[in-house]
Amino acid sequence: MNSAISAEERLARIRLNAFLYFRADWLERLIEIFGSAQDILRQNAETLSQEANLNPDTAAKLLEAAFSINPQEEWDKTTKLNGHIYIPEDEEYPQSLRNCKEAPLALYVLGKLPPDEHACVAVVGTRKITPYGRRVTRKLGEELAQCGVTIISGLARGIDSESHAAAVRLKKPTVAVIGTGIGRCYPAENRALEKALLEYGGAVVSELPFNSPPNAFHFPRRNRIIAALSQPIVVVEGEIKSGALITAKLALEMGKDVLAVPGPIDSPQSGGPNSLIRQGAGVVTSVADILDYIPQVSRFGLDSRFFEHTDTAPDKPQEDLPAKQQQVMQIIGTGSCSLDQVAEALGTDVPETATLLFELEVKGFLSCENGLYSKNKF
Amino acid sequence: MLANICTGAIKGIEGFAVSVEVDIAPGMPTLAVVGLPDVEVRESKERVVAAIRNSGFDFPLKRITVNLSPAELRKSGTHFDLPIALGILAASGQLSANAVEKLSQFLFLGELALDGSLRPCAGVLPMLISCQQFAKTAVIPPQNVLEGQVSSTPFITPHTLKELVDYLEERINQNQVKINYIPTEETEQEAELDFCEVKGQALAKRALEIAAAGGHNVLMIGLPGTGKSMLAKRFPGILPPLTQEEALEITKIYSICNLMGKSKLLTRRPFRDPHHTISDVALIGGGSNPRPGEVSLAHNGVLFLDEFAEFSRSSLEVLREPLENGKVTISRAKETVSYPARFTLVAAMNPCPCGNLGNPLKPCTCTPMQINRYKSRISGPLLDRIDLTVNLNPVKYTDWNKQSEGETSAQIRERVLQAREIQRRRFAGTSTTANAFMSAKELKEFCPLPTGADTILEAAMRKFGLSARSLDKILKTARTIADLERSEQIQTKHLVEVMQYRPLDRKGVADL
Numbered sequence: 074m075n076s077a078i079s080a081e082e083r084l085a086r087i088r089l090n091a092f093l094y095f096r097a098d099w100l101e102r103l104i105e106i107f108g109s110a111q112d113i114l115r116q117n118a119e120t121l122s123q124e125a126n127l128n129p130d131t132a133a134k135l136l137e138a139a140f141s142i143n144p145q146e147e148w149d150k151t152t153k154l155n156g157h158i159y160i161p162e163d164e165e166y167p168q169s170l171r172n173c174k175e176a177p178l179a180l181y182v183l184g185k186l187p188p189d190e191h192a193c194v195a196v197v198g199t200r201k202i203t204p205y206g207r208r209v210t211r212k213l214g215e216e217l218a219q220c221g222v223t224i225i226s227g228l229a230r231g232i233d234s235e236s237h238a239a240a241v242r243l244k245k246p247t248v249a250v251i252g253t254g255i256g257r258c259y260p261a262e263n264r265a266l267e268k269a270l271l272e273y274g275g276a277v278v279s280e281l282p283f284n285s286p287p288n289a290f291h292f293p294r295r296n297r298i299i300a301a302l303s304q305p306i307v308v309v310e311g312e313i314k315s316g317a318l319i320t321a322k323l324a325l326e327m328g329k330d331v332l333a334v335p336g337p338i339d340s341p342q343s344g345g346p347n348s349l350i351r352q353g354a355g356v357v358t359s360v361a362d363i364l365d366y367i368p369q370v371s372r373f374g375l376d377s378r379f380f381e382h383t384d385t386a387p388d389k390p391q392e393d394l395p396a397k398q399q400q401v402m403q404i405i406g407t408g409s410c411s412l413d414q415v416a417e418a419l420g421t422d423v424p425e426t427a428t429l430l431f432e433l434e435v436k437g438f439l440s441c442e443n444g445l446y447s448k449n450k451f
Numbered sequence: 452m453l454a455n456i457c458t459g460a461i462k463g464i465e466g467f468a469v470s471v472e473v474d475i476a477p478g479m480p481t482l483a484v485v486g487l488p489d490v491e492v493r494e495s496k497e498r499v500v501a502a503i504r505n506s507g508f509d510f511p512l513k514r515i516t517v518n519l520s521p522a523e524l525r526k527s528g529t530h531f532d533l534p535i536a537l538g539i540l541a542a543s544g545q546l547s548a549n550a551v552e553k554l555s556q557f558l559f560l561g562e563l564a565l566d567g568s569l570r571p572c573a574g575v576l577p578m579l580i581s582c583q584q585f586a587k588t589a590v591i592p593p594q595n596v597l598e599g600q601v602s603s604t605p606f607i608t609p610h611t612l613k614e615l616v617d618y619l620e621e622r623i624n625q626n627q628v629k630i631n632y633i634p635t636e637e638t639e640q641e642a643e644l645d646f647c648e649v650k651g652q653a654l655a656k657r658a659l660e661i662a663a664a665g666g667h668n669v670l671m672i673g674l675p676g677t678g679k680s681m682l683a684k685r686f687p688g689i690l691p692p693l694t695q696e697e698a699l700e701i702t703k704i705y706s707i708c709n710l711m712g713k714s715k716l717l718t719r720r721p722f723r724d725p726h727h728t729i730s731d732v733a734l735i736g737g738g739s740n741p742r743p744g745e746v747s748l749a750h751n752g753v754l755f756l757d758e759f760a761e762f763s764r765s766s767l768e769v770l771r772e773p774l775e776n777g778k779v780t781i782s783r784a785k786e787t788v789s790y791p792a793r794f795t796l797v798a799a800m801n802p803c804p805c806g807n808l809g810n811p812l813k814p815c816t817c818t819p820m821q822i823n824r825y826k827s828r829i830s831g832p833l834l835d836r837i838d839l840t841v842n843l844n845p846v847k848y849t850d851w852n853k854q855s856e857g858e859t860s861a862q863i864r865e866r867v868l869q870a871r872e873i874q875r876r877r878f879a880g881t882s883t884t885a886n887a888f889m890s891a892k893e894l895k896e897f898c899p900l901p902t903g904a905d906t907i908l909e910a911a912m913r914k915f916g917l918s919a920r921s922l923d924k925i926l927k928t929a930r931t932i933a934d935l936e937r938s939e940q941i942q943t944k945h946l947v948e949v950m951q952y953r954p955l956d957r958k959g960v961a962d963l
Binding site (some may be wrong): 424427431433 | 592
């Protein structure tokens with residue numbers, strides 16, 4: 074914590090942060106004019122707009138938002154959860170975020186942020202995950218975590234949850250930048266994931282006031298924080314118009330590298346990554362493709378084994394399976410099949426097919442969603 | 452003068468005897484009906500007055516009191532017209548002493564038209580059955596002749612009030628007031644629906660076979676057009692035939708609801724498919740004057756709820772009682788009635804609100820939140836009462852065009868009957884009728900875990916997040932699969948098959 078900033082000034086900054094569209098360069102200008110954040114808050118909308126050349130509406134909204142929260146309460150609630158509220162002047166505030174054009178005036182953090190210059194990779198994508206997206210996210214996520222890279226994502230359903238979960242399974246830290254206040258968990262089913270993530274040294278980050286609800290417009294904005302904290306950004310799956318592509322666009326504007334996982338051209342969820350590749354994004358076919366883009370300064374301490382590109386086909390872990398089960402795996406291939414389809418291809422009846430599928434599912438080779446079986450692993 | 456006529460009334464699905472006492476005294480001309488009559492019964496006065504006049508009798512201009520005894524029980528229905536009219540004729544001395552004497556040998560049921568002819572009325576069968584003990588001859592409207600034949604009570608079916616009086620006065624003989632209707636067997640034989648007409652969907656057919664064999668409830672989830680309704684409509688065709696007792700039970704319910712149609716005794720298991728906009732009361736039964744609902748009309752048969760998730764939440768919740776107890780109890784301030792409602796629930800729903808989730812050809816336009824909300828409309832306690840859940844996927848053209856047809860309903864029914872026979876012997880002497888209704892004690896006795904199944908169940912519990920309660924369901928269903936295979940013991944493969952029919956998974960949470 075920067076002790077040069079008084080507690081009152083800090084609280085004033087937290088107040089100002091409640092206005093979501095506060096630009097970093099405004100604060101500098103406003104402070105120059107009025108002296109301090111506290112002084113800014115002492116003005117009325119009229120003087121603000123006149124002296125600082127702000128739109129009168131914006132000035133009124135700024136004050137309205139600032140006085141809608143109680144900063145002391147925000148502070149107390151956050152501290153009670155063992156969290157912190159950092160402002161850019163603090164050394165704990167991430168360097169990469171401080172450099173960003175729209176850096177938040179205050180950052181609510183639960184857990185521990187990775188040190189500056191630590192390798193951080195964003196793995197983002199659709200909430201409507203396909204079995205392919207799930208397999209890819211699991212594999213890449215686990216390998217990144219194992220290598221020592223911190224995965225950054227948004228704790229949403231789908232790809233986000235899978236990428237956090239991959240790190241959590243290996244008990245490695247991962248950072249979730251969420252679109253609500255840190256006092257809430259959205260979606261609620263991810264509560265266990267959030268808890269586990271904090272337990273293994275990860276962090277939950279938000280720029281929003283403690284109890285902010287999951288408003289739709291919060292999510293695209295938090296994507297800029299994801300992009301700012303990471304290098305490179307990996308888009309696994311996403312439709313052509315999706316939040317994942319917003320993140321990619323913001324990342325490009327910040328000069329970050331955007332990588333995409335190619336997918337079937339007839340899958341709507343792969344439309345986003347495929348179009349990114351067309352526009353020149355890097356192609357991800359293995360974890361080494363991602364690691365290539367990690368800046369040199371951040372490579373210290375990473376597991377060098379993962380940097381090697383190999384041309385071997387993906388391993389076939391199913392080789393030790395009984396013949397019948399291998400046949401099932403072949404029938405399903407990289408697509409998805411219902412029990413009826415497997416039964417017909419194999420020529421077996423329902424009970425026998427059910428047994429085969431159950432065994433493969435329990436062993437973790439297959440997963441079943443809405444009655445369709447698909448490969449669970451590479 | 453005083454007259455006493457015997458008739459009946461309905462409470463729940465049972466009838467009880469009612470005596471209609473008519474007193475005629477000098478005074479202001481009025482006709483008062485007392486003894487908790489419902490609206491229909493109170494209106495009966497007007498019909499009775501007109502019917503008596505139009506049959507060529509005099510309506511006495513005196514003070515007439517009609518009492519329906521026992522006076523503390525509520526009476527509803529239109530069948531009180533005939534006994535009231537006869538009571539008035541007897542009390543006003545328009546019948547000979549001989550005819551009045553004979554009145555006590557009869558039980559009168561019937562609605563009167565204004566011209567004095569008899570009209571059909573509801574609930575004749577249960578009233579005839581409960582009044583058999585009084586050894587009376589029933590007088591019923593001609594249109595209710597089928598119910599008379601089912602009840603095995605002696606009866607006559609006069610067409611008009613006049614004809615009945617002529618018979619009582621012995622001006623005509625019994626053959627002239629009795630019609631003998633022999634229903635042509637299978638009068639309403641619809642084109643029988645057969646399972647072999649459904650292409651593909653082997654898993655769903657198997658689930659329905661298990662459901663039929665063990666009395667389990669089924670939920671089918673699938674894209675529109677995958678054959679959910681087609682399969683459901685064919686489901687009654689693989690159920691075992693009704694026993695005499697079961698047939699009588701449902702015929703009584705249909706009689707009360709005036710839904711008898713042309714068949715004598717209902718010989719097919721009922722199939723009810725109410726629309727999802729149905730009100731709670733129509734579904735479960737009730738009303739200020741309680742009536743059986745769809746669940747009771749589906750008693751001993753099938754209740755098919757298409758678009759399951761579109762039913763109002765409260766309608767779905769009221770289903771829990773009949774699913775658990777096999778009956779519906781309706782409590783009102785004045786009375787409590789209970790209707791039987793042991794049915795097999797066959798529910799069908801889309802995988803998501805737009806219906807395209809998992810469709811390889813069309814993208815689903817729902818947000819994950821909408822899908823979650825849609826699925827969570829089916830509450831946990833309700834899902835707990837559904838033993839089999841099955842996903843249906845689109846049928847490929849090659850399947851649809853396949854020459855070889857699947858198994859016929861008759862073949863499937865053969866196996867179902869065998870499994871039912873095994874259960875009949877297993878549960879002989881208890882009230883349990885099928886595996887699905889096993890008590891905890893029976894479950895322990897008849898469903899021991901096969902050796903080595905512990906590891907499988909444990910793996911399944913972990914993998915699929917199954918609760919201990921769902922393990923009971925799994926065991927019951929596995930018992931039925933074992934019965935279908937005529938296997939003495941539940942085997943591991945039976946348990947494993949049940950895992951295919953596990954409930955809809957609504958979490959979509961990443962594994963930790």
